[in-house]
Amino acid sequence: MRHLFAGATLAALIAAATAVPVVSAHGATEPTQDRGNQIRSEQAKADQTGRALGFGGGEKLVVKDVVTDSDGSSHVRYNRTFNGLRVLGGDLVSHRDKAGAVRDVTYNASGKVAVASTTPRISAGAAAAKGRAPDVQQSSAPAG
Secondary structure, eight states: OHHHHHHHHHHHHHHHHHHSOOBOTTSBBOOOTTHHHHHHHHHHTHHHHHHHTTOOTTEEEEEEEEEEBTTSOEEEEEEEEETTEEOTTOOEEEEEOTTSOEEEEEESSOSSOOOSOOSOSSOHHHHHHHHTOTTSOOOOSOOO
16 A cells, blocks of 8 residues: 555656746746747748848858747857858857847857868879778777
8 A cells, every 4th residue: 555655646746747837946947749830930031140240151050959048038059151061169158148149149160161272182082092001900899
């Protein structure tokens, strides 16, 4: 009988905990099933956002997450690409007010992308041969 009571109590606690939205230390709610819709909505506006931020040709924004605070303001996290290649250190967060207007942008590194060239220095065949060269150490252990 004691096990039945403990099990029922545990089930009630789990049900209560999952029914209440979780709030982070900053007052933002944790992602909900709505998250996918928010990400898709922001991705549809990503080109417009990139132009507003002054990004040049070839630069694109890819929405990674949207967090909405309890006051209705939001934070949209982006990765940036240049001609289809991810820009390392190019991620940024757009901080918006309740109405959706951008209040601030936090860049991981620089707001500007400077690429000397996208022309390869060696051919694809030479790169493949070098990758298979015996002096290149390869691990058989899975990456992780």
